[in-house]
Amino acid sequence: MSSAFDFEPKPRRASVAVDVGGVIVGGGAPVVVQSMTNTDTADVDATVAQVAALHRAGSELVRITVDRDESAAAVPRIRERLLRLGLDVPLVGDFHYIGHKLLADHPACAEALAKYRINPGNVGFKDKKDKQFAEIIEMAMRYDKPVRIGVNWGSLDQDLLTRLMDENKANGSPLTAQQVTRETIVQSALISAELAEELGLPRNRIILSAKVSGVQDLIAVYAMLAARSDHALHLGLTEAGMGTKGIVASSASLGILMQQGIGDTIRISLTPEPGGDRTREVQVAQELLQVMGFRQFIPVVAACPGCGRTTSTVFQELAQKIQEDIRANMPVWREKYPGVEALKVAVMGCIVNGPGESKHADIGISLPGTGEMPAAPVFIDGQKAMTLRGPRIAEEFQLLVSDYIEKRFGGGQAAAE
Numbered sequence: 242m243s244s245a246f247d248f249e250p251k252p253r254r255a256s257v258a259v260d261v262g263g264v265i266v267g268g269g270a271p272v273v274v275q276s277m278t279n280t281d282t283a284d285v286d287a288t289v290a291q292v293a294a295l296h297r298a299g300s301e302l303v304r305i306t307v308d309r310d311e312s313a314a315a316v317p318r319i320r321e322r323l324l325r326l327g328l329d330v331p332l333v334g335d336f337h338y339i340g341h342k343l344l345a346d347h348p349a350c351a352e353a354l355a356k357y358r359i360n361p362g363n364v365g366f367k368d369k370k371d372k373q374f375a376e377i378i379e380m381a382m383r384y385d386k387p388v389r390i391g392v393n394w395g396s397l398d399q400d401l402l403t404r405l406m407d408e409n410k411a412n413g414s415p416l417t418a419q420q421v422t423r424e425t426i427v428q429s430a431l432i433s434a435e436l437a438e439e440l441g442l443p444r445n446r447i448i449l450s451a452k453v454s455g456v457q458d459l460i461a462v463y464a465m466l467a468a469r470s471d472h473a474l475h476l477g478l479t480e481a482g483m484g485t486k487g488i489v490a491s492s493a494s495l496g497i498l499m500q501q502g503i504g505d506t507i508r509i510s511l512t513p514e515p516g517g518d519r520t521r522e523v524q525v526a527q528e529l530l531q532v533m534g535f536r537q538f539i540p541v542v543a544a545c546p547g548c549g550r551t552t553s554t555v556f557q558e559l560a561q562k563i564q565e566d567i568r569a570n571m572p573v574w575r576e577k578y579p580g581v582e583a584l585k586v587a588v589m590g591c592i593v594n595g596p597g598e599s600k601h602a603d604i605g606i607s608l609p610g611t612g613e614m615p616a617a618p619v620f621i622d623g624q625k626a627m628t629l630r631g632p633r634i635a636e637e638f639q640l641l642v643s644d645y646i647e648k649r650f651g652g653g654q655a656a657a658e
């Protein structure tokens with residue numbers, strides 16, 4: 242029974258499952274993490290390296306730009322090189338303006354891709370629009386590939402926008418310009434999906450997205466789209482921005498939508514710092530899904546923020562070291578220790594919340610705050626197990642974490658399950 246105080250996540254919205262190269266999007270499958278390269282796709286070495294890095298970081302689908310003949314010709318070589326590395330990651334081709342031509346001229350590219358992403362706002366203009374859209378849909382049917390119909394507010398179908406604005410005006414302007422724009426985005430996606438289905442592409446071959454850059458607009462547009470269709474939905478805030486702003490804006494909007502049961506796959510579009518790590522967006526997507534309790538990817542390290550009661554940096558350094566160790570070891574641990582992603586570790590700064598939080602974790606340590614005895618109680622499965630002392634507390638705790646993982650997840654005797 243729900244009430245005004247029911248903050249539980251809503252059940253996932255029913256959507257039609259789409260198979261993207263073996264990864265299921267929608268139909269109640271776990272929310273899929275995806276990302277996109279920023280290399281020139283024609284540069285095979287650079288693109289293979291970045292797709293590999295994104296996939297190893299946890300991106301389950303990777304999108305690449307296919308903008309000209311050279312990049313279309315590179316796609317099958319990229320796919321082949323990835324397979325030789327043992328990376329069977331579905332590649333999504335991002336097409337604008339000339340997608341119909343590139344797919345027709347490069348059959349090996351059309352075959353190597355697991356999905357085609359098209360934008361109804363720039364698939365073609367005037368009388369060519371429907372024809373070129375139909376050509377891409379026919380290619381998708383010929384190669385048995387799904388498409389994402391991805392509307393973007395920066396390249397919105399201007400004919401449709403003008404028509405809806407005119408209609409609104411003729412009706413006495415009951416809607417604001419912002420509301421008409423939102424409606425245009427939703428209609429652009431739905432009309433294109435309907436057209437694709439009329440052309441013969443089944444619904445289980447269509448994913449929709451409607452990306453905008455404002456948080457409130459994004460929430461409104463996806464809520465409208467979710468209410469009016471059962472297509473699988475790809476969520477993403479476009480032009481989210483750099484650093485903390487991009488992370489906060491994406492997390493706020495996608496978090497609210499997923500709490501409402503909306504969204505089958507997500508991409509966090511972060512602008513990397515110059516020379517920054519592209520895999521950051523994958524990490525953020527995984528962390529968002531994990532902190533909301535929708536999926537588990539990596540053990541959680543709970544650490545207090547620190548305050549005037551602990552002026553040393555020991556606990557910050559230990560929390561960081563443990564987190565880095567976990568991230569570095571996860572590719573091996575995932576295979577070696579099934580279920581290890583559910584592990585919870587706590588690294589706390591003093592006696593105030595340290596023992597309590599540590600007891601809630603699988604393994605936790607409460608470091609001594611300023612003026613406290615130089616002793617660090619360690620809690621394992623809610624029980625105080627020992628107290629560490631001396632200058633090697635950090636190293637000893639790291640060994641205890643490794644030992645706990647081996648015992649609990651390595652097929653050895655589990656500590657109280």
Ligand code: SF4
Nearest residue numbers: 545547548590591593
């Ligand atoms: S656990 Fe201690 S050090 Fe950490 S924030 Fe709380 S009072 Fe401050």
